[in-house]
Amino acid sequence: MKSRFVMEFERPLVELERKLAELRELNVSENPELAVEISDLGRQVERLHEETYTNLAPWARVQISRHPDRPKTQDYVDACFDDVIELHGDRHFGDDEAMMTSLATLAGRRVAVIGHRKGKNTKENLRRNFGSPQPEGFRKAMRLMRLADKFALPIVTFLDTPGAYPGVEAEERGQAWAIAESLALLSGVRVPVVVVGIGEGGSGGALAIGFGDRLIMLENAYYSVSSPEACASILYKDAAHACDAAVSLKMTAADLLHFGIADEIVAEPLGGAHHDHEAMFSAVGERVNAALNELVGEEPTDLVEKRYERLRAIGVFEEGA
């Protein structure tokens, strides 16, 4: 059996599948009872497969969102867009590889694309901090936002980060300042902004490029105020409660739709997007294009006003006299 990355919630299923495969190696003709056992086990595997992948728990979705073979920002850019020109550097300090900024063409329309960029392997991930931007990453994103605003290019962003990088240098160079300025800038760009949550949407590091005129969430992507692990270690004083925190935080695509923060959900193949990259590329490309079609006709001032109203409406509170 081909070795594959096994997520925690898949383990019982994979174990059963392994047993079944072992039985099938044996010689059935010598042992007719074995055939019965194999067919029983086969049915068990089918049932468990169904149970494992339908009605996924939030913590299972988090694991899927982090699956190493899940399509990433660079994959969507390569597959959905043409004539891509990647732009580099924040013009202050460096070029953060955890943030990708490109000029690109989607279905004939020229756009600016910004996205968190995880690596495909350990070597890439070390360079890209596993998709966690430093301040220069956010400043690089801001460069592209200004460029998009100046040249009337709609903005498409892809969210896939565990969060902004928590390091000494990041603090020294103003991690909080970079995120805050990005939020302020993005709120006022006079072009459509379509955001796609493709994997992890970790906290302020995701939000810095993570709000706009439309939010499209992939079915198993999450978007949260905190990673479930961090929430568990703060509130439960134990990171092992991440599974409970993932439930409490209401961080799934469906939760975001419920709270009116997300606009639509893109379905994933059973078990997750990593099972069918091509299907994801075409679905995401189509949905982003459809959202842009709705938005490009709007007056820039209306777009900005509606974006503000959209943000202003988020929050749940009681107001007395």
Added chain:
Amino acid sequence: MLFGVVGSRNENRVRMPIADWFKAREDRKYTPSEQNRGSGDVPDGVWSKCESCKHIIYEGELAQNARVCNYCGHHFPLTAPQRIELLVDEDTFEETHAHISSGDPLEWSSPKSYPVGLESAREKSSLAEAVMTGRASIADHPVVIGAMDFRFVGASMGSVVGEKVARAFELALAEHRPLVLSIASGGARMQEGMLSLMQMAKTSAAAARLADEGVPYISVLTNPTYGGVTASFAVLADVIVAEPASLVGFTGQRIIEQTIRQKLPKGFQTAEFLVEHGMIDEVIPRSDLRAHIGLLLDYLDIPGGERS
């Protein structure tokens, strides 16, 4: 005496619905200076230990010195009412948007129920939420002012803090009054999930609108200011000052230490460290804050509410 009452000794500890709670609060007719003036409010023999120099200080002495240690200059935390009293001209504060209170949108129950946590925060602080906002004047400049109170769920930003801060920006914009915010926060209000995170975008968008109109905004960062509040409206001010030795940052020190697996540099994330790295304008001792903001407003305030 500048400050008197600390905590909630005189507050009603009986559970009551939020509407009654507001009414009870209204009935007390809160004005910081009056409430705090009665000498009977501070029981004799109340002492506090300075966490910096370990001196034991008489509460009355602390109160007279705006809760700054006479021995080492350590700045004790201030409540939102104390902070407002410190910063504004006497008897000029008029609270706005006082009657907004948190719901429980995520139905958060474990490990501790959110509504129960909120209620104990209300009892402890006698505040409705972690930020208090209103109109006032500072050195005769009419301003909109807001102050955050760390006693209230660590002054974390949920829907109410986000809403009240956004409204403070909008009020400043509508009335062309400079905005002064005194900030302290542990970050996002975890128990409001994504609704909490989105307040960062909401308040930053409101800050951007105020900036576009050329209305001044001054932020005063106090100990501690972290997470989603630092990474949104707190640092979008025209001028940012901080109290001495305040810790200000995005990620908390424990998490950074865990990530890099080494000791943090001395003075990391202090106000002085931030000046050194060019992130804030100045460190201003508490005793000078009001005068300093007054002078800043002399430079930045819009004459007659309009720019010529």
